[in-house]
Amino acid sequence: MLKKILIVLAVLIAGILIAACFQPNTFHVERSVAIAAPPDKVLPHINDFHNWGAWDPWAKLDPSMKVTYSGAASGKGAVYEWQGNNQVGEGRMEILDSTPSKVSIQLDFLKPMSARDEATFTLNPSGTSTNVTWAMDGNVPFAGKIFHLFMNMDKMVGSQFDKGLGDLKAASEAPIK
Helix, strand or coil: CHHHHHHHHHHHHHHHHHHHHCCCCEEEEEEEEEECCCHHHHHHHHHCHHHHHHCCHHHHHCCCCEEEEEECCCCCCEEEEEECCCCCCEEEEEEEEEECCEEEEEEEEEECCCEEEEEEEEEEEECCEEEEEEEEEEECCHHHHHHHHHCCHHHHHHHHHHHHHHHHHHHHHCCCC
Protein backbone atom coordinates (compact mmCIF):
# COMPACT_ATOMS: atom_id res chain seq x y z
CA MET A 1 0.00 0.00 0.00
CA LEU A 2 2.81 2.43 0.90
CA LYS A 3 4.50 1.65 -2.40
CA LYS A 4 1.31 2.57 -4.32
CA ILE A 5 1.00 5.84 -2.40
CA LEU A 6 4.63 6.73 -3.16
CA ILE A 7 4.13 5.93 -6.86
CA VAL A 8 1.00 8.10 -7.02
CA LEU A 9 2.87 10.93 -5.26
CA ALA A 10 5.83 10.61 -7.64
CA VAL A 11 3.52 10.70 -10.68
CA LEU A 12 1.67 13.70 -9.25
CA ILE A 13 4.90 15.61 -8.60
CA ALA A 14 6.24 14.70 -12.05
CA GLY A 15 2.98 15.91 -13.59
CA ILE A 16 3.22 19.24 -11.78
CA LEU A 17 6.84 19.70 -12.86
CA ILE A 18 6.03 18.84 -16.47
CA ALA A 19 3.01 21.17 -16.50
CA ALA A 20 5.21 23.95 -15.08
CA CYS A 21 7.59 23.53 -18.04
CA PHE A 22 4.78 24.60 -20.35
CA GLN A 23 3.94 27.78 -18.45
CA PRO A 24 4.96 31.09 -20.10
CA ASN A 25 8.38 32.60 -19.34
CA THR A 26 6.85 36.04 -18.80
CA PHE A 27 3.66 37.53 -17.35
CA HIS A 28 1.62 40.62 -18.12
CA VAL A 29 -1.12 42.14 -15.95
CA GLU A 30 -3.03 45.20 -17.13
CA ARG A 31 -6.03 47.24 -16.04
CA SER A 32 -7.46 50.55 -17.27
CA VAL A 33 -9.80 53.28 -16.07
CA ALA A 34 -11.27 56.46 -17.55
CA ILE A 35 -10.65 59.47 -15.29
CA ALA A 36 -12.65 62.67 -15.72
CA ALA A 37 -9.57 64.88 -15.53
CA PRO A 38 -6.86 65.98 -17.97
CA PRO A 39 -3.52 64.12 -17.97
CA ASP A 40 -1.70 67.02 -16.26
CA LYS A 41 -4.00 66.59 -13.24
CA VAL A 42 -3.57 62.78 -13.13
CA LEU A 43 0.21 62.61 -13.73
CA PRO A 44 1.32 64.13 -10.39
CA HIS A 45 -0.48 61.34 -8.52
CA ILE A 46 1.63 58.75 -10.36
CA ASN A 47 4.87 60.63 -10.98
CA ASP A 48 5.44 61.60 -7.33
CA PHE A 49 5.73 58.68 -4.90
CA HIS A 50 4.80 61.03 -2.04
CA ASN A 51 1.26 61.09 -3.52
CA TRP A 52 0.84 57.30 -3.74
CA GLY A 53 -0.57 56.98 -0.21
CA ALA A 54 -3.90 58.34 -1.49
CA TRP A 55 -4.41 55.54 -3.99
CA ASP A 56 -1.79 52.74 -3.69
CA PRO A 57 -3.73 49.57 -2.78
CA TRP A 58 -0.76 47.92 -1.06
CA ALA A 59 -0.23 50.89 1.28
CA LYS A 60 -3.78 50.31 2.52
CA LEU A 61 -2.96 46.66 3.30
CA ASP A 62 -0.34 47.79 5.83
CA PRO A 63 -0.98 51.30 7.23
CA SER A 64 2.15 50.98 9.42
CA MET A 65 4.41 50.11 6.47
CA LYS A 66 7.82 51.82 6.67
CA VAL A 67 8.45 53.96 3.57
CA THR A 68 11.65 55.73 2.54
CA TYR A 69 11.97 58.24 -0.31
CA SER A 70 15.25 59.10 -2.05
CA GLY A 71 16.61 60.28 -5.37
CA ALA A 72 14.68 62.90 -7.31
CA ALA A 73 11.63 64.46 -5.64
CA SER A 74 9.46 63.15 -8.50
CA GLY A 75 9.81 61.85 -12.02
CA LYS A 76 12.86 60.07 -13.38
CA GLY A 77 15.20 58.99 -10.58
CA ALA A 78 12.61 59.12 -7.78
CA VAL A 79 12.93 56.13 -5.45
CA TYR A 80 10.41 54.57 -3.05
CA GLU A 81 11.45 51.79 -0.68
CA TRP A 82 9.08 49.91 1.62
CA GLN A 83 9.11 47.37 4.42
CA GLY A 84 5.79 45.98 5.48
CA ASN A 85 3.80 43.06 6.75
CA ASN A 86 3.40 39.70 4.98
CA GLN A 87 0.81 41.14 2.60
CA VAL A 88 3.10 43.84 1.17
CA GLY A 89 6.57 42.45 1.79
CA GLU A 90 9.66 44.51 1.16
CA GLY A 91 11.01 46.17 -1.96
CA ARG A 92 12.03 49.17 -3.97
CA MET A 93 10.61 51.17 -6.89
CA GLU A 94 12.44 53.62 -9.09
CA ILE A 95 10.97 55.76 -11.85
CA LEU A 96 13.06 54.98 -14.94
CA ASP A 97 11.32 57.32 -17.34
CA SER A 98 8.59 59.91 -17.10
CA THR A 99 6.80 61.80 -19.86
CA PRO A 100 3.39 63.49 -19.85
CA SER A 101 1.91 60.30 -21.36
CA LYS A 102 3.87 57.48 -19.69
CA VAL A 103 5.65 56.63 -16.43
CA SER A 104 7.91 53.54 -16.34
CA ILE A 105 8.89 52.08 -12.97
CA GLN A 106 11.37 49.35 -12.08
CA LEU A 107 10.02 47.18 -9.26
CA ASP A 108 12.47 45.21 -7.15
CA PHE A 109 10.68 42.85 -4.79
CA LEU A 110 12.89 41.57 -1.98
CA LYS A 111 10.43 39.74 0.30
CA PRO A 112 8.56 37.45 0.41
CA MET A 113 10.01 36.50 -3.00
CA SER A 114 12.76 38.15 -4.98
CA ALA A 115 11.73 39.50 -8.40
CA ARG A 116 12.42 42.38 -10.77
CA ASP A 117 9.44 43.58 -12.78
CA GLU A 118 8.43 46.71 -14.66
CA ALA A 119 5.27 48.72 -14.15
CA THR A 120 4.02 51.26 -16.64
CA PHE A 121 1.30 53.85 -16.41
CA THR A 122 0.06 55.11 -19.75
CA LEU A 123 -2.06 58.26 -19.89
CA ASN A 124 -4.11 58.80 -23.06
CA PRO A 125 -6.21 61.97 -23.28
CA SER A 126 -9.75 61.51 -24.55
CA GLY A 127 -11.65 64.79 -24.70
CA THR A 128 -11.80 66.13 -21.15
CA SER A 129 -10.89 62.72 -19.68
CA THR A 130 -7.77 60.59 -19.44
CA ASN A 131 -7.64 56.85 -20.02
CA VAL A 132 -5.06 55.45 -17.59
CA THR A 133 -3.61 51.98 -18.09
CA TRP A 134 -1.56 50.34 -15.32
CA ALA A 135 0.48 47.36 -16.50
CA MET A 136 3.12 45.13 -14.96
CA ASP A 137 5.46 42.81 -16.83
CA GLY A 138 8.08 40.40 -15.60
CA ASN A 139 9.97 37.18 -16.11
CA VAL A 140 8.78 33.93 -14.54
CA PRO A 141 11.52 31.62 -13.21
CA PHE A 142 10.78 27.89 -12.90
CA ALA A 143 9.64 28.15 -9.26
CA GLY A 144 7.28 30.93 -10.33
CA LYS A 145 5.86 28.69 -13.05
CA ILE A 146 4.90 26.14 -10.39
CA PHE A 147 3.32 28.95 -8.34
CA HIS A 148 1.37 30.12 -11.43
CA LEU A 149 -0.18 26.64 -11.78
CA PHE A 150 -2.06 27.23 -8.52
CA MET A 151 -2.38 31.04 -8.33
CA ASN A 152 -3.76 33.29 -11.06
CA MET A 153 -1.39 36.26 -11.22
CA ASP A 154 -3.81 38.28 -13.35
CA LYS A 155 -6.64 37.93 -10.83
CA MET A 156 -4.38 38.35 -7.78
CA VAL A 157 -2.52 41.48 -8.94
CA GLY A 158 -5.28 42.69 -11.27
CA SER A 159 -7.76 43.02 -8.41
CA GLN A 160 -5.29 45.28 -6.59
CA PHE A 161 -4.78 47.31 -9.80
CA ASP A 162 -8.57 47.74 -10.03
CA LYS A 163 -8.72 49.03 -6.44
CA GLY A 164 -5.76 51.34 -6.98
CA LEU A 165 -7.11 52.75 -10.23
CA GLY A 166 -10.46 53.41 -8.54
CA ASP A 167 -8.71 55.38 -5.81
CA LEU A 168 -6.48 57.14 -8.38
CA LYS A 169 -9.65 58.16 -10.21
CA ALA A 170 -11.17 59.55 -6.99
CA ALA A 171 -7.97 61.44 -6.09
CA SER A 172 -7.59 62.86 -9.61
CA GLU A 173 -11.21 63.91 -9.92
CA ALA A 174 -11.33 65.55 -6.47
CA PRO A 175 -11.55 69.35 -6.44
CA ILE A 176 -8.23 71.12 -5.92
CA LYS A 177 -7.92 72.30 -2.33
